[in-house]
Amino acid sequence: EPEVTQTPSHQVTQMGQEVILRCVPISNHLYFYWYRQILGQKVEFLVSFYNNEISEKSEIFDDQFSVERPDGSNFTLKIRSTKLEDSAMYFCASTETGGNQPQHFGDGTRLSIL
């Protein structure tokens, strides 16, 4: 069964540095999402992306964050000037058609800010 793949599985970064988290959604999917989950807390929506545009973003997704689909297969989340509180698991997800469909999640990137 097709999978969403995320790399790296664990990223350790010094506070203040920039980090790029990478995702390869399922190949025929058109809608892409990023979520984060701070340890022991709920999964939180960050952003949805369709047709090379942000469809919706949460309050968390401020100017520190950006997303990009640089080619036909990758979907990236960039976090600038990382802070300690950015430490979390970041999940990428995709859907084939429309937003209100089952979302297929990757297994996440654990981001640790030191």
Added chain:
Amino acid sequence: SQKIEQNSEALNIQEGKTATLTCNYTNYSPAYLQWYRQDPGRGPVFLLLIRENEKEKRKERLKVTFDTTLKQSLFHITASQPADSATYLCALSSSSNTGKLIFGQGTTLQVKP
């Protein structure tokens, strides 16, 4: 603000019994409600989706109900097995097509042999 509540206490049941998990929400009128399973260190895995105009959905040993008057969904696993042990997440979305999911904090289910 929108609030989704799932029983934060772990649910412990005996193998073969039916597990019932609850999802309550306030200050929101979701058009869709989804249930996901999450294992430690893994991403959520989709289980079932139910629309606001549907009362019940079934898939194999799984059943979900959606009561928009009570603002509640119940998720049932019949003939539970130790392999069903995981955290189960309730997620809501509106009728907009952006796909934004609002998750509950999840309920951990432990099925004992």
